[in-house]
Amino acid sequence: MKSTEAEYQEIIQYCQDLFTKKNKDYGTSWRILRIPSITDQIFIKAQRIRTIQEKGIQKVNDDISDEFIGIINYCVMALIQIELGNNKSDIGADVLTALYNDQVEAVKELLFNKNHDYGEAWRDMRVSSMTDIILMKLLRIKQIEDNEGFTLVSEGVKSGYQDMINYSVFCLIKSNSLHTN
DSSP states (O other), X not given: OOOHHHHHHHHHHHHHHHHHHHHHHHTTGGGGSXXXXXXXXXXXXXXXXXXXXXXXXXXXXXXXXHHXXXXXXXXHHHHHHHHHOSOOOOOOHHHHHHHXXXXXXHHHHHHHHHHHHHTTGGGGSOHHHHHHHHHHHHHXXXXXXXXXXXXXXXXXXXXXXXXXXXXXXXXXXXXXXXXOO
C-alpha cells in the first residue's frame, strides 16, 4: 500500500494538471464567481454523488470520481477567491500555479496534523459517510455565507473548504478510481 502522502500527492497532482488544462481552455473565467456561487457549484457535485450512491444507478455517464475531483478544484478556487478577493481580475498561469500550490500545501499540512491526531480514522470510514460530511460542511458554509461571514464560536468558511478537499481526496483514495490516463 502507498503512503497517505504519496496517495495525496498523486491525486492533487492529477487535479492540478486538470485545473491547469482547463485554465488554458477557459482562462480564469471562474474569477467572476462570488464565493456563494462556488459553494453552490460544489453542492451540486456533492449532491449528485449522494443521489447516485442512494439510487445505485446513474443516467449521466460522468464518473463519480470526476465529481470529487471537481469538488477539490472548486474548493481551491474558493480558497484563492478568499485570498485575492472577488475582483474578477485575470491571473497569469504562473501566478495561478503558485496560488494553487500554496492552497494545497496548506490543506496537506492540515491533513497530516489531523491524521496524526485521529490515526487515519478515515481509512475505516465509508465513502458515503464522507459524502454526507462534505454535504454537511457545505450546509454550514452556506449558513455562514447567509450570516455574512459572521460566526459566534465556529471556524470560518476557509476551514470548511480545506476539509472538503481532504475528504474528497480520501474518497478518491478509498474508491481507487482516479483516472490517470
